[in-house]
Amino acid sequence: MKYELYYWPSIQGRGEFVRLALEEGAADYVDVGRLPKSKGGGFEAIQRALGAPRGKVRPFAPPFLKAGHLVIAQTANILAFLGPRLDLVPDDEPSRLAAAQHQLTIADLVSEAHDTHHPISSALYYEDQKKEAGARTKVFRGERMPKYLGYFEDVLAGNARGKRRHAVGGAVTYVDLSLFQCLEGLAYAFPKAFARVTRKTPHLLELRELVRERPRIAAYLASPRRIPFNESGIFRRYPELDG
Amino acid sequence: MKYELYYWPSIQGRGEFVRLALEEGAADYVDVGRLPKSKGGGFEAIQRALGAPRGKVRPFAPPFLKAGHLVIAQTANILAFLGPRLDLVPDDEPSRLAAAQHQLTIADLVSEAHDTHHPISSALYYEDQKKEAGARTKVFRGERMPKYLGYFEDVLAGNARGKRRHAVGGAVTYVDLSLFQCLEGLAYAFPKAFARVTRKTPHLLELRELVRERPRIAAYLASPRRIPFNESGIFRRYPELDG
Numbered sequence: 001m002k003y004e005l006y007y008w009p010s011i012q013g014r015g016e017f018v019r020l021a022l023e024e025g026a027a028d029y030v031d032v033g034r035l036p037k038s039k040g041g042g043f044e045a046i047q048r049a050l051g052a053p054r055g056k057v058r059p060f061a062p063p064f065l066k067a068g069h070l071v072i073a074q075t076a077n078i079l080a081f082l083g084p085r086l087d088l089v090p091d092d093e094p095s096r097l098a099a100a101q102h103q104l105t106i107a108d109l110v111s112e113a114h115d116t117h118h119p120i121s122s123a124l125y126y127e128d129q130k131k132e133a134g135a136r137t138k139v140f141r142g143e144r145m146p147k148y149l150g151y152f153e154d155v156l157a158g159n160a161r162g163k164r165r166h167a168v169g170g171a172v173t174y175v176d177l178s179l180f181q182c183l184e185g186l187a188y189a190f191p192k193a194f195a196r197v198t199r200k201t202p203h204l205l206e207l208r209e210l211v212r213e214r215p216r217i218a219a220y221l222a223s224p225r226r227i228p229f230n231e232s233g234i235f236r237r238y239p240e241l242d243g
Numbered sequence: 244m245k246y247e248l249y250y251w252p253s254i255q256g257r258g259e260f261v262r263l264a265l266e267e268g269a270a271d272y273v274d275v276g277r278l279p280k281s282k283g284g285g286f287e288a289i290q291r292a293l294g295a296p297r298g299k300v301r302p303f304a305p306p307f308l309k310a311g312h313l314v315i316a317q318t319a320n321i322l323a324f325l326g327p328r329l330d331l332v333p334d335d336e337p338s339r340l341a342a343a344q345h346q347l348t349i350a351d352l353v354s355e356a357h358d359t360h361h362p363i364s365s366a367l368y369y370e371d372q373k374k375e376a377g378a379r380t381k382v383f384r385g386e387r388m389p390k391y392l393g394y395f396e397d398v399l400a401g402n403a404r405g406k407r408r409h410a411v412g413g414a415v416t417y418v419d420l421s422l423f424q425c426l427e428g429l430a431y432a433f434p435k436a437f438a439r440v441t442r443k444t445p446h447l448l449e450l451r452e453l454v455r456e457r458p459r460i461a462a463y464l465a466s467p468r469r470i471p472f473n474e475s476g477i478f479r480r481y482p483e484l485d486g
Contacts, residue, residue, distance in 0.1 A: 058397065060348045070337055074348065077340060094313055100323070111354060115362075119375065124382075132375050136363050
């Protein structure tokens with residue numbers, strides 16, 4: 001199966017969770033937004049697909065994945081679809097439900113991380129909501145980030161079958177890849193807070209290294225396919241928001 | 244199968260999307276939080292379950308559902324689990340993926356509706372973030388609510404098989420029930436904005452009536468099992484936020 005990923009070409013964003021799964025799963029895929037315009041790619045290709053005619057299951061927002069005649073949107077839904085096909089989730093229903101559950105909790109974390117710099121509106125500049133961003137980020141750093149990371153630390157610690165370094169089952173799943181991405185993003189955006197909070201999450205830090213060193217992920221991270229973190233994405237480094 | 248729903252006893256909240264599915268599906272279920280404390284219910288029962296020992300797939304937050312030995316959290320995940328069992332989603336994979344996708348878009352709408360009154364922190368009072376709530380709600384009313392409702396109006400309009408009044412396939416699914424709940428909530432919280440925006444969404448309004456009149460839903464809504472909307476839930480009526 002050849003997959004087509006549709007996502008904005010200039011940011012990691014929510015698309016990155018899908019990219020990591022496609023890379024680790026050695027999928028045959030095209031990152032449509034990153035193709036040149038002359039080959040039907042680019043920003044415009046994503047916009048065009050979002051304006052698909054009625055009668056199709058048109059996505060509300062990227063990322064979305066074309067797989068044969070299917071168009072699948074919503075990050076967690078895409079990963080639940082890809083997981084079994086790329087051997088990134090165990091076969092049994094309880095494990096699949098647990099993976100989907102964790103991915104949705106990760107999605108909540110990601111939304112909250114985004115809203116630290118855009119608490120009023122995504123359509124306004126950060127500079128126009130800087131004061132509110134400071135207030136929201138203070139709560140995120142002090143309460144929400146420790147709560148989320150503490151929760152996932154407990155998930156790892158409770159999974160003896162995964163040697164306390166996998167979220168679900170005994171091997172790497174798409175959840176582990178997504179946790180890695182969150183850790184990378186939080187470390188980028190809030191280096192001081194991240195260092196402080198993760199002193200209490202040794203298993204998460206171990207998972208981060210373990211995922212980073214997987215051959216396909218390491219090759220991907222070293223390639224031009226990995227877009228660097230930047231101040232247009234979800235995880236942004238504004239020094240005034242760290243602390 | 245006997246189901247146990249765990250959710251806060253005093254609000255509709257995210258638990259309501261599960262309650263509506265259980266009711267329409269005529270499921271044998273207990274709403275644990277609403278049982279008297281003497282029968283193992285109440286607020287404390289939910290808190291106790293959240294503190295389950297490590298090694299279990301402990302939920303990050305309610306709602307969660309106990310089904311036999313399974314504990315399933317995250318609203319959209321619970322509904323993806325219940326859908327096939329309660330005949331609230333078609334059998335084929337494309338329909339199930341579409342339903343899951345729509346439910347996740349609804350979850351995004353619900354989060355944004357919540358954040359209108361709590362843009363800085365859920366741990367602070369509304370009164371302590373009233374100014375920011377005004378700014379966020381203005382964007383929600385003017386841009387986000389029309390975008391979400393316009394999107395789902397297009398989904399309905401594009402579904403000829405569902406006679407333009409079902410989101411997926413030819414009959415009621417859990418997505419329709421969830422859309423009904425969103426419409427009820429938005430109409431409660433923002434009556435003026437809702438009236439304005441839904442002038443352009445006739446199919447959604449038709450779906451709302453159609454779901455409301457289904458015998459099991461009508462019986463549920465008229466029963467004491469339906470908690471009234473209130474100013475502790477997701478959809479809150481603060482007249483200063485409507486307009």
